Structures are given as structure tokens and as C-alpha cells.
């Protein structure tokens with residue numbers, strides 16, 4: 001399915017609207033203490049609502065019609081995608097050479113009680129480090145991600161992430177990043193160093209050939 005002209009902005013807005021509804025559902029479903037009967041009724045209604053969406057789906061190697069891979073539009077990215085049920089979503093922008101990210105994590109991201117799961121922090125950092133290396137002009141895939149957890153990351157608290165490239169060594173790009181709360185940007189909660197590797201043409205073709213061949 002492809003849409004252009006006025007159809008594409010409308011479709012993207014609709015996907016983001018559905019994503020927002022799904023995130024509300026995930027938050028409520030994770031936090032709920034509703035009666036058991038209400039939970040059973042909700043499960044049935046949700047299955048009914050989901051069914052028509054499954055009538056036409058894309059295959060593994062098909063890009064979403066609303067996405068623009070080369071333009072960086074990925075509505076279902078699990079970290080930044082506004083159409084994703086799982087994404088916080090993290091919003092990233094640039095301030096000079098530094099990537100800045102903001103998000104707030106709800107119950108679904110809980111690890112230790114009332115704090116974020118450590119893997120979620122690593123996921124957020126991988127994404128923003130990847131963004132920093134991409135916009136620096138040296139896109140690559142993560143080959144190593146080292147995370148240091150200095151203090152627990154609180155749920156329901158606006159967070160601030162940073163990332164910047166620190167070294168480019170041939171095909172290897174190193175970037176570092178941090179997570180703090182928005183209110184206390186000097187109090188480090190998590191830090192990470194990521195190593196990214198620019199793909200050789202043969203590697204890009206082997207890994208992404210089926211996707212590139214079908215998109216656009």
C-alpha cells in the first residue's frame with residue numbers, strides 16, 4: 001500500500017494517534033487494579049479492535065508505507081516511533097554537536113520497583129548514540145555498548161539524555177551519552193559509551209539488500 005499527496009501526512013497522523021492510544025492502553029493495562037471481570041472484558045474488546053488491523057499487513061522485508069527510510073522517518077521504531085505501542089517515545093533534537101533526548105517512562109518500563117529497567121536505559125542510550133553518529137555523517141551499527149548505572153532512573157519523571165561523537169577511527173565511530181532527570185541535569189544516572197561500525201557495501205547488501213530492494 002502506498003499513499004502520497006495529502007494522504008501521507010494524514011496516514012502518519014493516524015498512525016501516531018493509534019500509537020498514542022496504544023501507549024495509553026499499555027500504561028493502563030500495566031498499572032490497573034481493576035476487577036478481574038473488567039480485565040477479561042477489556043481483553044475481549046481489545047482482540048476485537050485489533051482484528052481489522054491484521055487484515056492487511058506488511059511482510060518482514062517490507063518498509064511501512066508511511067515510513068521514509070532515507071529521510072529518517074520510522075514511525076514504528078521501538079524507542080522514538082510515535083506509532084509504536086512500546087516507544088516512550090523518546091524525542092531527539094540537536095543542539096550543536098550534541099543530541100538531546102527527552103522522554104518520560106511509565107509503568108511498562110519498570111525494573112526495580114518505581115524505577116526503570118536497566119535494559120530500557122541501555123535501549124534509550126543505544127538509540128540516541130545511534131542518532132548522534134548518524135547526524136555526524138558517520139552512520140553505523142552498534143557493535144559494543146557499555147553502560148554504567150550510577151543511580152536508578154525514576155519512572156514518571158521527565159528525563160534528559162545527551163549523546164555526542166567522541167572519536168572516528170576508520171570505520172569505527174565512538175560516541176558517549178548520559179541519562180539524567182530534566183530537573184537535575186548535572187546528577188548523572190546512567191552513562192554509556194557505544195562503538196559503531198560503518199558497514200562495507202557488501203555487508204550493507206547482505207544485511208539490508210532485501211529491504212532496500214523492496215522500499216521506494
Ligand SMILES: CCCCCCCCCCCCCC(=O)SCCNC(=O)CCNC(=O)[C@H](O)C(C)(C)COP(=O)(O)OP(=O)(O)OC[C@H]1O[C@@H](n2cnc3c(N)ncnc32)[C@H](O)[C@@H]1OP(=O)(O)O
Nearest residue numbers: 071072126127130131134141142143144171172195197203
Ligand atoms: C535525520 C536522520 C536521523 C536518523 C537517526 C537514525 C538513528 C538510528 C539509531 C539506531 C540505533 C540503534 C542501532 C542498533 O541497534 S544496530 C543493531 C545492533 N547491532 C547489530 O546488530 C550489529 C551486529 N554486528 C554485525 O553485524 C557485524 O559486527 C558488523 C557487520 C557491524 C561488522 O562486521 P564484523 O564484525 O565482521 O567487522 P568488520 O570485519 O566489518 O570490521 C569492522 C571493524 O570494527 C571492529 N569491531 C567489530 N566489533 C567490534 C567491537 N565489538 N568493538 C570494537 N570494535 C569492533 C573490527 O575489529 C573492525 O575494526 P578494524 O579491524 O577495521 O580496525
